[in-house]
Amino acid sequence: DVRTHWDLTYFMINHFCTLCQAIELFLAAPQNADVAWHKLEPLDWEILQDLEFILEAPFLAQHGMSGEQSPLLGGALPTFETFMTQW
Numbered sequence: 001d002v003r004t005h006w007d008l009t010y011f012m013i014n015h016f017c018t019l020c021q022a023i024e025l026f027l028a029a030p031q032n033a034d035v036a037w038h039k040l041e042p043l044d045w046e047i048l049q050d051l052e053f054i055l056e057a058p059f060l061a062q063h064g065m066s067g068e069q070s071p072l073l074g075g076a077l078p079t080f081e082t083f084m085t086q087w
Contacts, residue, residue, distance in 0.1 A: 007062055010055040013048055020045060057086040 016023070026032055027039045040048075061083035065076065 007055075007059050010052065010059045013052045013055065017045070017048055017052055054087075057083055060086075 024039070027036050061079050064079045
């Protein structure tokens with residue numbers, strides 16, 4: 001049984017997509033030919049961007065609620081409503 005923290009998954013995908021160009025350049029360099037097989041296809045990048053988009057709404061809701069020691073109902077309801085309309 002492995003516990004997966006989806007917010008960490010969001011961070012990982014977000015950073016990976018942000019570094020897309022650097023990753024592509026790194027894997028294309030001749031001195032990195034031994035790891036070039038890790039290069040992602042364009043469809044793989046699209047899937048990662050879709051996953052990033054899907055996980056963004058729950059991340060923002062969780063992030064907004066975790067900033068306070070005891071979230072109040074006045075902040076929880078708008079956050080939940082925003083989450084439900086975006087997701």
